[in-house]
Amino acid sequence: MKIDIDAARLSEELAELARFTHAEPSPEGTAVTRVVFTEDDLRARAWLRGLAAEEGFAIREDAVGNTFIRWVGIEPDLPAVGTGSHIDAIPHAGMYDGTVGVLGGLEAMRALKRSGQRFRRSIELLLLTSEEPTRFGIGCLGSRLLSGTLDPQRADSMNDTVDAESQGTLSDVRNAAGFTGDLASVRLEPRFYHAWLELHIEQGALLEREGLPIGIVTSIAAPAGYRFTISGFGGHAGALLMPDRRDALCAASELILSIERHALAANAASDTSDTVATVGTCGVFPGAVNSVPSRVVLQLDIRDTDPARRESVMQSVRCDYTEIAGRRRVQIEEELVNADAPAQSAPHIVETLDAVCAELGISPKKMVSRAYHDSLFMARIAPIAMIFIPCRGGVSHRPDEHSSPEDIARGTLVLAHALARLAAE
Amino acid sequence: MKIDIDAARLSEELAELARFTHAEPSPEGTAVTRVVFTEDDLRARAWLRGLAAEEGFAIREDAVGNTFIRWVGIEPDLPAVGTGSHIDAIPHAGMYDGTVGVLGGLEAMRALKRSGQRFRRSIELLLLTSEEPTRFGIGCLGSRLLSGTLDPQRADSMNDTVDAESQGTLSDVRNAAGFTGDLASVRLEPRFYHAWLELHIEQGALLEREGLPIGIVTSIAAPAGYRFTISGFGGHAGALLMPDRRDALCAASELILSIERHALAANAASDTSDTVATVGTCGVFPGAVNSVPSRVVLQLDIRDTDPARRESVMQSVRCDYTEIAGRRRVQIEEELVNADAPAQSAPHIVETLDAVCAELGISPKKMVSRAYHDSLFMARIAPIAMIFIPCRGGVSHRPDEHSSPEDIARGTLVLAHALARLAAE
CATH class of the missing domain: 3.40.630.10 (Zn peptidases)
Structure with a gap:
């Protein structure tokens, strides 16, 4: 033909x-x-x-x-x-x-x-x-x-x-x-x-x-999507002094770096590049240059050929953010958007x-x-x-x-x- | 009267x-x-x-x-x-x-x-x-x-x-x-x-x-405002593997934490709470859950009663972001929006x-x-x-x-x- x-x-x-x-x-x-x-x-x-x-x-x-x-x-x-x-x-x-x-x-x-x-x-x-x-x-x-x-x-x-x-x-x-x-x-x-x-x-x-x-x-x-909501305490960027802060964006920054670190570690441990994790959005509330961020919403996309390894990365991230939330006196909520086989x-x-x-x-x-x-x-x-x-x-x-x-x-x-x-x- | x-x-x-x-x-x-x-x-x-x-x-x-x-x-x-x-x-x-x-x-x-x-x-x-x-x-x-x-x-x-x-x-x-x-x-x-x-x-x-x-x-x-533009390399969140990434949001996260760290250090060194530094906005481009951030724009508000101390915090931040940019293969541009006496x-x-x-x-x-x-x-x-x-x-x-x-x-x-x-x- x-x-x-x-x-x-x-x-x-x-x-x-x-x-x-x-x-x-x-x-x-x-x-x-x-x-x-x-x-x-x-x-x-x-x-x-x-x-x-x-x-x-x-x-x-x-x-x-x-x-x-x-x-x-x-x-x-x-x-x-x-x-x-x-x-x-x-x-x-x-x-x-x-x-x-x-x-x-x-x-x-x-x-x-x-x-x-x-x-x-x-x-x-x-x-x-x-x-x-x-x-x-x-x-x-x-x-x-x-x-x-x-x-x-x-x-x-x-x-x-x-x-x-x-x-x-x-x-x-x-x-x-x-x-x-x-x-x-x-x-x-x-x-x-x-x-x-x-x-x-x-x-x-x-x-x-x-x-x-x-x-x-x-x-x-197998991809999975998560949404993290980090809730701190907002205020005036001039008047809210550093020791009193519970800055949601600083906490979010630590979470972003934790996610990256554990994805890299999973690659290193398996000698592959099969785990990829991406925070692609970062919404800051109220989002004004002179206001301490009171809330940040991150979206995470994490994928792996092995769903068990994907979940183990998430477990390590959870350990980290529990510690971050405690130390920084913020709340970190995790929401599963989708997790596909x-x-x-x-x-x-x-x-x-x-x-x-x-x-x-x-x-x-x-x-x-x-x-x-x-x-x-x-x-x-x-x-x-x-x-x-x-x-x-x-x-x-x-x-x-x-x-x-x-x-x-x-x-x-x-x-x-x-x-x-x-x-x- | x-x-x-x-x-x-x-x-x-x-x-x-x-x-x-x-x-x-x-x-x-x-x-x-x-x-x-x-x-x-x-x-x-x-x-x-x-x-x-x-x-x-x-x-x-x-x-x-x-x-x-x-x-x-x-x-x-x-x-x-x-x-x-x-x-x-x-x-x-x-x-x-x-x-x-x-x-x-x-x-x-x-x-x-x-x-x-x-x-x-x-x-x-x-x-x-x-x-x-x-x-x-x-x-x-x-x-x-x-x-x-x-x-x-x-x-x-x-x-x-x-x-x-x-x-x-x-x-x-x-x-x-x-x-x-x-x-x-x-x-x-x-x-x-x-x-x-x-x-x-x-x-x-x-x-x-x-x-x-x-x-x-x-x-x-004396307040000052800066805008930072972090330019990395975008791509698909599934296909762009971790070792090849130049993620602008991960670099921005390190910069945010560097700013916080140096403001806290300035407070500790002067035994005051007179230095305050706030990243209040974080714009992510393209800003999609399944896309690696290629560009992030941060706005910093930094204030001090002593303009010299404010500038010395900025100098420490500059040292850090030069190192971050080199290690992560991203560009970090700093723009002074305003610096008032x-x-x-x-x-x-x-x-x-x-x-x-x-x-x-x-x-x-x-x-x-x-x-x-x-x-x-x-x-x-x-x-x-x-x-x-x-x-x-x-x-x-x-x-x-x-x-x-x-x-x-x-x-x-x-x-x-x-x-x-x-x-x-």
């Missing part, structure tokens, strides 16, 4: 999608900010539906905005083969994270259609809502709901942290965006998909370092990808995904695997994130071949 | 002024947020002008919104006696900081008028714009411009940090608020005021601890206050103001002093800030007597 990827069109479409953004231009590359259900996101979704409609693909949207773009197969009642990713982007991010899997998935479907073949199973592109946690504090919102991993009622009451002034919830925001209906209806029945594949940039530098063009993901690391790829799909790579003369690298992906949750309702392509310097979530048109086209070609094989099963 | 303060009316007016706020109600006390030139601030100003107009006082506003409320004296060409303070409040602050000096000043003038006396010199209440640095990053905006301490062109181009999205400057914001004209016109001629007095809550606990009802401020400590009260006015207290049977405490006040800048163009009243637990810049109606009335009475003596000179 001859499958041709239109690499030029795919590059142009990626560039066009990058224009739906609220980010200021950056000298480092194409800056993209596209927070879920903002005007930029809604315009990008409309544009994507337009591309799908041109091809005559069937389009369905669910109550949380997950968008299903289906090329109906010869036997429409068989479970479909799914592929997809996300188009939302954290503030001031790049143009390839997620988007390569969405537009690459669309191009793979178009290429299969152009090849003149028809397949037993339907092939479906899935645009997943809010893979990034920017707006509601939890990542993979769409795939969590599809897989029944997140309670629909709890989801609907999650607060909008981007437009905090509005005091809106997910329910308010999605309804305003035109995605109405009961969130409970989002969940897919088991065996909805025969197989699921996600094409994604690596967001690490291993493929580039080893000069390999394709990664086959065999497992996805790792996912394993389906051996059968990994073998399919191996066979495709062999057919195309590509040496793939078997690898662990340390980044969070919707496939982590899709794995709960379908056999999955992921295809990684190199990205320059391993840089991601920044304007200088970059994957070459050749690597994107090659990944898309591997995806198309694998979809063809799986849809013929 | 019999001067009667209407304590009940003054309390009611303070409570009424506290209602011009954007703060959410707080169980701890009356929460007030009144950022300069917001709708709350503009409504409060209009209300205050109304109170002044009722008394027949003359009202003038300058190009930055400083508001002059004058009771014209028998010899209108003589330099006036001035008093006043500010009504702007940092986010989630209390209801007494600044406002006691404004409404107390107004009540002092009304009480003098009620007493039936007339004075040679005009007595003028001055509402000073933006004593708090919340919106433009620099405190005492109005009094800096009045005293020629801040270049008008530089002032007009300062960025609005509260509504950062608008990318507006002071020029844009004040014009939108109706304060037009050249900022250079704000500066007062030398000897505009014969004397200046500011009534203020102590914002410290010394008066309360010693059971003294009135403080006479003999000097105001301390101010001394005029002996003549201090003596006048001493005489008033003696007449009223009050034992005052001579003290240093560690908090920043407009009087620091008024001292550059007029002989000044300040009157402090106790505030509960020394708490300020918080909803539970509190001064009793009796203490407020007593401070206002001392102010009125002192204004009378000075206006008769």
